[in-house]
Amino acid sequence: MAWSEKLKLNKQLIKSVTEAGYMSPKEVQQKSLSRIFGGQDIIAVGHEGCGKTTTYVLAVLNRLKYNTEGVPNVLILVPEKDDVLAVIERFELLNRNKSLSIVGLYAAPGIESQMNALADGADVVVATPDRARAIYLKLGLNLNKVDLLIIDDAEKIVKQGLQLPVVELANSIDKCQHLVFSEVLHSRLEKMIEPFMNLPAIIEIDETGETIIETFPQVLYIVPNFGTKLNLLNLFMQDDELFTKTVIFVNTRQTAEKVYRSLQNRHKKNVALLNSTSIEINGLDSTDDFKTSPSVKILIIANDTTQEINLDGIPFILHFELPEEKETYIFRVAAGNISEEDETLAITFATDLELSMVKKIELAIGQKIPLGDIPEGVIIEKDKKDAELEAKKSKKSKDSEPVVGAAFHEKKASNVKNYNYSSGQKAKMNKKKKHS
Known part of the structure; x- marks a missing residue:
């Protein structure tokens, strides 16, 4: 499909986009540009490289006319400096x-x-949320004329913990259209954008790669946080007859020791750490030692190891955390020339913040990883911030309760003051009284 009038791009923009090498619109552009031009809030979800950045750059260029006021009409928020420079480069192209x-x-x-x-004057501002907020608070960023707010790589912004400046900036804009672009849509991201989005259309580009890599059977468990991961892991490992030999991958040695201590409470000498540096932690030197050990059923491996890992013949490969590079994960779960006798299952635990890596892996292997249902017996831990907020609310509620035996008399309904009128409202009411 070539660029057509149905997408409502002006002729000059069609010429420039074609000369830049974009001969036809991608799926995300076909599905979202008409909605954007119609003024609708949208959430576009798609993998890296699907055309999200080009989509909103085209929308902005097609929208903006000559601006004589010198104040921004468009604010684009991205995670990092490199992203700012990349977006500006796309505009220049x-x-x-x-x-x-x-x-x-x-x-x-x-x-x-x-x-x-x-x-000196700006039509479009491309910024990281924290720097935009800092300059706004110094009265250097004028948001009064912004009528289009774009949040790109929103899942990375959430991962960096920059939700607060995003929400503050969005709430400081009187009225505008909102466009959110992300690789994944999860609860933390929804929580960030919910206060300012207005009935958004959700556009999903659910593509996988053409190359299908043969892997072991896989299953993905999505959990809210680290604590719930530990609870789920402990529940699985209780089944000694099923989980006869399990390799557990984590990202750091510190996490490896936390997982070790959590499992050791029940499994004692049945759990070990690869290349342990502590005399208090049961250690093994290689996965070959693990395979031949009659007692050790669980081996924890930190991703920082440079040692060659032989996983052949191990029944369960469990990623407690996903590695930084998708190739590392794929190498571990790729089936290769495995005989029919091998019955390895690859299990992955992921939080919302790891779902973008899951999407990258799925795109690379050309298949979706099946979702597993969280067993009923798993205790779902609360996030630390949510738990602290609930504790504060509970304390406030207790503090507000009357003390038994104290001099407390409930007011008559006519005397109860449960309102808070503004001075202007009071003036209007007094005026009515005088003329009634």
Whole structure:
């Protein structure tokens, strides 16, 4: 499908996008551009490289006209400095309107130069949330005329813990259209954007790679946090008859020791750590030693090891955490020339923040990883922030209760003051009384 009038791009933009090598619109552009031009809030979910950035750059260039006021009409929030520069580069590639001014805001020595650039005039601001908020609080970023707020790589922004500046900036804009682009959509992301999104359309680009890599049978368990992962792991490992030999991968040696101590309470000498550096922790030197050990049923391996790992013939490969590189995971679960006698199962635990890596893996292997149901016996731990908030609410509720035996008399209904009128409202009420 070539670029057509149905997408409502102006002729000059169609020419520039074609000359840039984009001969036809991708699925995300076909599904979202008309909605964007119609003024609707959207959430576009798709893998890296599916065309999300080009989509909103085209939407902005097609939308913006000559601006004489010198204040931003568009605010684009991205996770890091490199993302700011990449978005500006995409604008420069597709923009033929040389009068369009684009300013980037990101962490750099001195904030004055970026504030000066804004003072000189900007149509589009591309920024990291924390730097945009800092300059806004210094009154250097004018949001009064912003009518389009774009949040790109939203899942990475959540992972970096930048939800608060995003929400504050969004709430500081009086009224505008919101576009959110992300690789995944999960509860933490939904919690961030819910306060300001207005009946958004959700557009999902659910593609996988063409190359199908043969893997061991896989199952994915999505859990809310680290504590729940531990609870699920302990529940699985209780079945000694099923989990006869299990390798557990974690990202750091510190996490490996935490998992070890959690499992050791029940399994004692049945659990070991690869290349342990502590005399208090049962250790093994290789996976070959693990395979031949009559007592050790669980081997924990930190991803920081450079040792060659032989997983042949191990019944369960469990990723408690996903490695930073998808290739590492794929190498471990790729079936290769495995005989029919091998019955290895690859189990993965993932939180919301790890789902973007899951999507990358699925795209690379060309298949979806089946979801497993969380067993009923698993205790779901609360996130630390949610638990602290609930504790504060509970304490506040207790503090507000009357003390038994204290001098407390309930007011008559007519005397109870459970309202809080503004001064203007009081003036109106008094005026009515005088004329009644």
